[in-house]
Amino acid sequence: MKRFTNLLKKEIKELVTKQLIISLAFTVILFNFIGQVSKKEVRKATGIQTISVLDEDGSAGSKDLLKRPEMALFKIVDLSGKTKEQALETAKAGESKLLLVIPKGFGDSLAELKPSELETYSFMRSFSLIGARGQVVVQSVLSAVNEALSNDFLRKKLPDMDTASLKKPIKSKDFIIVQDRMAEGSANLVAGMISQQSMFIPIVLMMIIIYSSQMVISAVAMEKQNKTLETLLTVPIKRTSIITAKMLAAGLIGLISAGVYMFGMQSFLGGIGDEAAKAGAQAGAPALMQKLGLTFNTTGYIILGLSIFLAILVALAVAMILGVLAEDFRSAQNMIMPLMFMVMIPYFISIFADLNTISLPLKIFVLAIPFTHPFLVSQNLYLGNYGMIAAGLGYMLLVFIVLVVFAARVFSSDKILTMKLRFGKKKAAVA
Amino acid sequence: MPNVLTVRGLKKSYGSQMALAGIDFDVQAGEVFALIGPNGAGKTTTLRIVATLLTSSAGEIAFLDHDLCKDPDFVREKISYLPEEAGAYKDMKGLDYLHFMANFYARTPEEEKEFVDRAVAITELGDRLKTKVGTYSKGMTRKLLLARALMTKPVLAILDEPTSGLDVLNALEVREIVRRYVREGTSVLLSSHNMLEIEFLSDRVALIDKGRILDSGTPQELKDKHNAKNLEEVFRSSVR
Numbered sequence: 273m274k275r276f277t278n279l280l281k282k283e284i285k286e287l288v289t290k291q292l293i294i295s296l297a298f299t300v301i302l303f304n305f306i307g308q309v310s311k312k313e314v315r316k317a318t319g320i321q322t323i324s325v326l327d328e329d330g331s332a333g334s335k336d337l338l339k340r341p342e343m344a345l346f347k348i349v350d351l352s353g354k355t356k357e358q359a360l361e362t363a364k365a366g367e368s369k370l371l372l373v374i375p376k377g378f379g380d381s382l383a384e385l386k387p388s389e390l391e392t393y394s395f396m397r398s399f400s401l402i403g404a405r406g407q408v409v410v411q412s413v414l415s416a417v418n419e420a421l422s423n424d425f426l427r428k429k430l431p432d433m434d435t436a437s438l439k440k441p442i443k444s445k446d447f448i449i450v451q452d453r454m455a456e457g458s459a460n461l462v463a464g465m466i467s468q469q470s471m472f473i474p475i476v477l478m479m480i481i482i483y484s485s486q487m488v489i490s491a492v493a494m495e496k497q498n499k500t501l502e503t504l505l506t507v508p509i510k511r512t513s514i515i516t517a518k519m520l521a522a523g524l525i526g527l528i529s530a531g532v533y534m535f536g537m538q539s540f541l542g543g544i545g546d547e548a549a550k551a552g553a554q555a556g557a558p559a560l561m562q563k564l565g566l567t568f569n570t571t572g573y574i575i576l577g578l579s580i581f582l583a584i585l586v587a588l589a590v591a592m593i594l595g596v597l598a599e600d601f602r603s604a605q606n607m608i609m610p611l612m613f614m615v616m617i618p619y620f621i622s623i624f625a626d627l628n629t630i631s632l633p634l635k636i637f638v639l640a641i642p643f644t645h646p647f648l649v650s651q652n653l654y655l656g657n658y659g660m661i662a663a664g665l666g667y668m669l670l671v672f673i674v675l676v677v678f679a680a681r682v683f684s685s686d687k688i689l690t691m692k693l694r695f696g697k698k699k700a701a702v703a
Numbered sequence: 704m705p706n707v708l709t710v711r712g713l714k715k716s717y718g719s720q721m722a723l724a725g726i727d728f729d730v731q732a733g734e735v736f737a738l739i740g741p742n743g744a745g746k747t748t749t750l751r752i753v754a755t756l757l758t759s760s761a762g763e764i765a766f767l768d769h770d771l772c773k774d775p776d777f778v779r780e781k782i783s784y785l786p787e788e789a790g791a792y793k794d795m796k797g798l799d800y801l802h803f804m805a806n807f808y809a810r811t812p813e814e815e816k817e818f819v820d821r822a823v824a825i826t827e828l829g830d831r832l833k834t835k836v837g838t839y840s841k842g843m844t845r846k847l848l849l850a851r852a853l854m855t856k857p858v859l860a861i862l863d864e865p866t867s868g869l870d871v872l873n874a875l876e877v878r879e880i881v882r883r884y885v886r887e888g889t890s891v892l893l894s895s896h897n898m899l900e901i902e903f904l905s906d907r908v909a910l911i912d913k914g915r916i917l918d919s920g921t922p923q924e925l926k927d928k929h930n931a932k933n934l935e936e937v938f939r940s941s942v943r
Contacts, residue, residue, distance in 0.1 A: 274806070275806070275807050278803065278806040278807065282792070282795075282803055285794075286792070286794065289794070498790040498791075498792065498793060499786065499788050499789050499790035500789070500790050500791065500792055502751075502754075502756060502784070502786045502789065503784065503785075503786065503789055503804075503848075503851075505755075505756055506754045506755060506756060506779055506782070506783070506784040507779060507804065507807040507808075508776065508779040508780045508807055508808065509779075509807055510776070685758065686756075686757045686758055689751075689756060689757065690717065
């Protein structure tokens with residue numbers, strides 16, 4: 273145990289470098305900064321928008337339109353009295369997202385209940401996701417104008433009727449059933465919430481796997497590159513202890529690094545997500561999810577944690593073998609690619625396809641990748657597919673044992689010194 | 704003198720390539736036994752097998768009456784190996800490296816201190832041991848590694864080209880250190896290209912070429928047998 277601790281300490285010290293600490297701190301600060309900036313921008317984009325209006329008609333109808341409660345969503349800059357060109361120049365110089373031009377004859381058309389035409393000029397001042405929302409503003413202005421005018425028409429023609437009931441004569445009461453639980457609510461809302469929650473798992477998993485694997489591959493490759501491996505292999509410590517110490521150190525540091533990155537990313541995504549959620553209609557979602565049993569209890573979290581932990585162990589074992597194949601630190605960086613693909617395949621398939629509906633060969637292929645199972649755990653927990661969860665956990669454990677036994681054999685044999693994978697070159701043995 | 708190491712019929716092949724074609728030799732207690740031969744003769748392969756890094760394809764190796772292949776853990780407790788192209792952890796300070804390595808062998812903190820003190824004396828690096836290994840010259844690193852290999856007073860020190868890359872003065876110093884530890888009871892199995900070094904250091908020598916031992920004996924015996932002035936001439940005569 274003393275020898276193992278000695279080696280573990282050395283592995284941890286080697287991984288915790290000044291560069292790592294600076295890089296982690298910088299990432300957290302950067303994510304936080306971007307999060308704060310995004311938060312401000314989202315708030316601006318989802319708040320009250322400024323629009324300029326040039327009323328060429330000047331009729332009572334057009335003036336009345338701008339004072340309607342439906343237009344309260346906008347801060348209106350009135351440019352009446354200017355020519356269209358002047359209005360365009362003024363609006364462009366200001367902060368208006370668009371210029372709305374009410375043409376002559378608009379009031380008369382309204383009085384005759386004829387369809388009217390409005391002109392809109394959107395100012396695209398940036399091409400960022402949030403900045404380029406010109407069309408959204410146009411749509412919301414037009415929809416507010418249409419809402420106001422159609423309400424007017426209906427009130428004039430059918431003064432005794434409720435305008436809202438006239439426009440939507442059918443109202444639906446939506447129910448969702450999950451297993452044996454039923455609750456009133458929107459299926460879209462539930463699906464959105466689940467995908468939002470599930471999105472976090474693959475990101476966490478990918479981060480941890482990539483960090484830890486890179487560390488373990490590099491740890492073995494660096495021993496080779498620095499010519500320290502041969503000495504290490506002749507000191508009195510079990511080969512399995514060498515593997516375990518390297519995997520444990522990489523796993524721990526990978527976990528901490530991923531945790532720090534996730535914290536940074538959360539403050540970045542939180543900046544956008546919180547503001548967007550405030551603007552959206554997700555208020556009743558948590559209660560609805562609770563009612564449908566679509567939340568994790570302690571056992572659920574333990575199962576999810578166990579699944580992620582097993583996936584990390586599998587990744588570390590694969591990384592250990594890949595590290596043996598790497599000749600030096602540089603080739604170790606290339607070795608990480610196959611592992612990344614193995615994590616990304618189930619991630620993308622889980623986003624774009626339903627595992628239950630894909631073809632059997634593809635399904636077998638996806639399920640054979642050990643990293644698929646943590647992605648499926650959350651939905652299997654929601655749906656009560658405990659058999660599937662147990663099979664996934666058992667499969668990952670089996671793969672881990674096989675890989676560790678293989679890695680231990682490689683470390684105990686000549687292969688640790690003779691096994692190499694050279695890209696574009698023939699395999700060569702040590703003389 | 705009893706044998707520390709007995710090697711019989713040792714063979715090693717990498718696929719179809721035969722590296723050792725069945726070699727026999729012994730290393731006696733308190734002697735320096737050297738393998739000399741050209742590149743690719745099988746010297747390093749032999750040393751790596753004895754150091755438990757590689758497995759043999761055939762043959763028997765007894766270390767202190769233990770089967771080396773069956774009980775490598777026992778062997779690793781008693782030997783130390785200095786590879787030709789060895790390195791030390793560059794981000795570690797020299798002293799930390801010695802403590803790290805001593806920790807694998809020492810049973811008590813006192814013993815660890817004893818090992819490290821001995822290594823510090825061998826290196827003669829003084830305060831430089833408090834700086835990172837990455838800043839050392841090749842000679843300093845080699846001395847650090849030699850100190851690491853000898854600090855535990857191993858039963859058998861396996862040294863592959865111990866003075867590789869060292870200047871004349873450093874090489875001389877290293878040879879004197881090795882001789883001193885042999886006088887104190889450590890046996891040494893070494894390989895070298897440097898025939899002068901072999902003559903100075905070795906009690907007995909084996910000439911190896913193409914995976915076979917051509918001849919063996921004390922340097923003087925070999926010179927007399929081949930009517931040669933030095934080991935270089937002995938080697939040339941043996942190869943013919």
